[in-house]
Amino acid sequence: MSPLLEVRDLQVKLQTHRGAALAVRDASFTLERGQTLGLVGESGCGKSMTAMALMGLLPENAQIGGSIRFDGEELTAKSDGEMCEIRGNRIGMIFQEPMTALNPVHSIGHQVAEPLRLHRKLSASAARKEAIALLDRVGIPEAARRVDAYPHQFSGGQRQRITIAMALACGPDLLIADEPTTALDVTIQRQILELIGELVAERGMALLLISHDLGVIAQNVARMLVMYGGSVVESGPTPEVFAHRMHPYTLGLFAARPGLRSQKGQRLAMIPGTVPELVDLPAGCPFAGRCAFTIPECHVTVPPAIEVGADHHARCIRLDAVAAAKQLALTPALSQGEREQQP
């Protein structure tokens, strides 16, 4: 049985005022029905662009290369009209800002019913009933009574629940969640993530979860991709990647996190420098220069994906050096926190 989603060598080229820039470079991954996959990275790494590419929602001047096969169909070849039939119907998406994702002048019932009326051609009353059921399932109290209320009458967490109801209305096979909890309080965050997890398991959907928060990734997805500068630098099962971080960027990302167990006055390991602009990315490995293990060849060759464990790959030509440094665990490049987190 073919995978639900198969992305191969995805490329997204954007036009910036300084020239063309590759927002996503040769990203490849697959997702089966019912599987969860996380995309983790900082701003500008290309994770949101990847999601947009899947939905066909890239900006007008963007060029897409490579292949996206969803349930056997090639999405990059589809017209906008054909993509409209897929969006909200077979692929659902939740965005970061619940405040702006809902239209303030329509009732929540209207908005949740919208995909039902559009894709499943339900009548107004049938869609309304279904919408009430969905709102109830996502945990809006007294859904039947509140179905005609407006978004501003709900809290941030509740609004996000409503957008989840909208995304799920037509029973999509794939749910894409782009930083769904970043704008919410941490206690609400937990509830929303639990809700998403339950719904995904209940309906056998595949989940693509995008986040910059390693904790969110750790708790919610079985497999993960680490992105930097538009490339997937490391991929694999979540416990694998957490336990055996192989790529220098992944190591740096983990080490830079202030943890609950850290002490006051402890210095956080920093990744020196800043993320370069997309137009300024070096020709070879995007992390070259900032990476402590850079050699001249890194600037020139795009590193191939090297298998480092079961289904675990990293794009780096210096993996041996990195592994050696980790073994020693005496390198000043690694912080106290880093050492604590190693197995």
Place this chain on the structure above:
Amino acid sequence: MSAVPVIAALPLNAPGFWRRAARHHSFVLGAVLTLLLVFTALLSFVWTPFSPYDVDMAAKMMPPDARHWLGTDAYGRDIVSLLLVGARASIAVGLIAVGIGLVIGTAFGLLAAAERGWVEEAIMRLADFGFAFPAILSAIMLTAVFGGGMVNAIIAIGIYNIPTFARITRASANAVWSREFILAARACGKGKLAITMEHVLPNILSVLIVQATIRFAIAILAEAALSYLGLGTQPPQPSWGRMLSEAQTLLFQSPMLAVYPGVAIALAVLGLNLLGDGLSDLFDPRLTRKR
């Protein structure tokens, strides 16, 4: 507080501003037409083909020829000269009237946004009162009561601009007051006046400039209307509006006499509107943000 920081506040230093400006069709066309208007008025101080005051009944209503490029009007005056000097009246009225509105209206608007409470309410209700009177009728009423002439026309049109600028300034200023850098300035111990002049005004300047160009166009139209009615610029001072009025009775004999000033007014107004449109697009902060 010098004027330089305020001027420097316009996003003219934003990356590629002039490059974008050169590519923006509305802006370029508007700028060209507006500059043409200004040039025409300035030129008239230095040179006109003939004096616009020279009446020559023998040469009245002549078609265009080598001497009179657009012909002559009912009194034998050279049309080109009339248009050139008429531009002066339009610009003078436009500039000063808009200037009055800008300075006084903006001051009120800034005061309303800084003080809020009953001060804001009072100022906005005064503005509502001002808006309740239709512009042209108010101008007519004022000039009818106080007499015609360019000065009164300027005052009448200027007064009407005050509530417009007050409202726009208040709305934009309120948006700026809610931003975090204003809080930071208050945290330094800065008073409202200092914050208004140093932070609020520079940030609303682009809005004001766009509005000013649009109001300029309207002022030119208003001046033409007033002169047409005999209430604005008085003879023998040339004015495009009065040229229209004088051409009215002769419409069937010499329609071009009405077309020339009409086109002049239309081009001036069009140019200013396009300039305002273009500036509005170019000043859009979304385009000057780094990401």
Place this chain on the structure above:
Amino acid sequence: MNAPLLQVENLVREYTLPREKLFEPAGKVHALNGVSFTVEAGRSLGIVGESGSGKSTLARLVMALDEPTSGQVKLLGRDLHALPREELRQARRDIQMVFQDPYGSLDPRQTVERIVAEPLAAQADTTRDEQRQRAADALTAVGLRANDLRKYPHEFSGGQRQRIAIARALITRPRLIVADEPVSALDVSVQAQVLNLMQDLQAEFGITYMLISHDLAVVRHLCDDVAVLWQGRIVEQGPPERLFEAPQHPYTRTLLEAVPLAEPRAMHHAEQTPLATADPSRG
């Protein structure tokens, strides 16, 4: 015995809601319901709270940007809200603020020099040249360059802008810096840089922080004492080790439990099976 740096006593802030019924009194929102704490020089305090806890209101009241309904804020023994205008302005020399949004807290129309020098210029006891010099010093202290003074905020990244905001907070050599979610808007690796910087400044300039954050880990990193704010009240207070290891109040416990641990939990068995086809071109 020195007076503590900051003393907050029974701070209450009520807001009156718009009247909904003509003959009933308007409702009230209690943003802060009697908050008291002390900040000693050299011991940074972290205030942990989520949205609706009153933390932003607290920051504004401590900075005297808003009037309390009742209660006192004493800086170095002096009640800030009782001071006449001129003395309050001078007192601001000792207390400065860093805001959350690096994109909103800097005036886009001003040069970095004017932005950083603003608190010093407001004290009106230095010349323009002195201000420029001190601004240059402040910029180098936060890791930027002196010739960045001529630039505009839009030429900098989020992390760099936050450094500029910190430089602005440093320029009057304050005793206390109130930092309201200073790293929340930044990427993880940039957060690390800014947190390290704040740590270094603490040591180098003897600054005490009152740090407000929803992120417990950030608070842990910079603070000697932590107070948990919930619905306008402090529900628990103490050193971070004790608070995070043995929380007493149910809300503190909820907060700690809600933080997603960076430890992968066992996933549903079916998901652990990798794909059958191993394609070396997949990365």
